[in-house]
Amino acid sequence: MGAVDALRVAVLGPGGVGGMLATLLARQGHAVTCLARPGTAQHLDRHGLRLTSDRFGELAVPVHGSDRLTSPVDVLLVTTKATQLAEALDRVPADVLGGAVLVPLLNGVEHMAALRERYPAARVVAGTIRVFASRPAPGEVRHDGQLVAVQLAPGAEPLADALQEAGVDVAVRPDEAGLLWDKLCFLAPMALLTTRAMTPLGAVRDRYGDELVAVIAEVAEVARADGAAADPAATREFAWSLPEGMRSSMERDAAEGNPTELEAIGGAVLRAADRHGVDVPVTRRVVEELRARLG
Numbered sequence: 001m002g003a004v005d006a007l008r009v010a011v012l013g014p015g016g017v018g019g020m021l022a023t024l025l026a027r028q029g030h031a032v033t034c035l036a037r038p039g040t041a042q043h044l045d046r047h048g049l050r051l052t053s054d055r056f057g058e059l060a061v062p063v064h065g066s067d068r069l070t071s072p073v074d075v076l077l078v079t080t081k082a083t084q085l086a087e088a089l090d091r092v093p094a095d096v097l098g099g100a101v102l103v104p105l106l107n108g109v110e111h112m113a114a115l116r117e118r119y120p121a122a123r124v125v126a127g128t129i130r131v132f133a134s135r136p137a138p139g140e141v142r143h144d145g146q147l148v149a150v151q152l153a154p155g156a157e158p159l160a161d162a163l164q165e166a167g168v169d170v171a172v173r174p175d176e177a178g179l180l181w182d183k184l185c186f187l188a189p190m191a192l193l194t195t196r197a198m199t200p201l202g203a204v205r206d207r208y209g210d211e212l213v214a215v216i217a218e219v220a221e222v223a224r225a226d227g228a229a230a231d232p233a234a235t236r237e238f239a240w241s242l243p244e245g246m247r248s249s250m251e252r253d254a255a256e257g258n259p260t261e262l263e264a265i266g267g268a269v270l271r272a273a274d275r276h277g278v279d280v281p282v283t284r285r286v287v288e289e290l291r292a293r294l295g
């Protein structure tokens with residue numbers, strides 16, 4: 001154990017993101033319970049987690065696997081996909097979670113209100129993660145590249161310290177709206193247009209550059225209306241600085257026939273635009289095309 005006090009951490013959805021953080025925290029000596037569907041929970045309880053990472057190397061750690069939270073924890077990390085969230089939360093009874101710190105790391109903005117309503121006694125703290133992680137098989141996690149950066153709103157400082165000590169780049173920032181929308185301002189245009197075209201980012205820039213610029217501008221306007229200080233020029237520059245082969249997880253999910261996070265990402269932008277009376281014609285057309293195609 002390092003200088004940070006040992007935490008009891010539950011991770012709901014130990015996939016790419018959750019499995020990676022669970023591995024890093026367990027390696028530091030924190031008591032990690034992975035909450036998963038019964039088959040995965042049993043596998044993790046027996047065999048633990050194995051992380052293969054360009055940054056951290058090969059790590060294997062034992063963790064406790066369970067299909068339900070049955071005893072109190074200090075922190076609950078929620079790392080399912082948005083489409084799996086409602087069903088997964090049935091594994092976390094509000095009375096067992098009590099006043100714990102609950103940090104969702106899902107992309108999107110709308111899960112915050114849903115979690116606060118469902119767990120009124122918990123301290124729900126906004127978080128985002130920038131990483132390329134995947135779960136090739138239950139208990140197996142792959143981390144590509146060096147990037148693993150978590151942003152947290154205030155209220156989860158022991159977790160921030162524990163993650164930092166575990167080797168994650170962590171920043172605590174006071175503005176919840178800015179924290180969540182900063183991620184979405186790039187992610188939403190990138191995910192929507194790569195999925196609409198079913199191509200990597202480079203081909204979108206070449207063939208649909210005007211639409212990409214328009215969606216970046218529209219999402220930034222919605223973000224501003226929702227209380228974030230968005231910078232569409234910086235987002236544009238960032239979008240044009242990335243490798244041309246870059247794919248979005250929405251496009252990958254669509255290509256593999258899996259449910260996508262279209263509603264949590266594109267749908268959420270439209271609903272926020274409607275709430276604030278912001279006109280987003282290009283984004284709306286793309287989201288509606290995708291809704292018709294992906295269902």
Ligand SMILES: NC(=O)c1ccc[n+]([C@@H]2O[C@H](COP(=O)([O-])OP(=O)(O)OC[C@H]3O[C@@H](n4cnc5c(N)ncnc54)[C@H](OP(=O)(O)O)[C@@H]3O)[C@@H](O)[C@H]2O)c1
Pocket residue numbers: 012013014015016017018035036037040079080081082084087088089091105106107129130131132133134135137138139249261
């Ligand atoms: N992956 C990335 O690099 C990345 C980067 C930034 C943000 N994000 C965001 O992070 C979130 C998680 O993404 P991810 O890529 O880590 O997803 P993922 O690899 O698909 O992991 C999701 C996990 O949730 C589990 N799960 C599904 N249904 C469940 C249920 N009913 N009860 C309990 N567990 C359940 C899955 O279990 P099984 O293992 O049994 O299938 C899986 O372990 C998404 O919102 C994503 O947009 C991801």
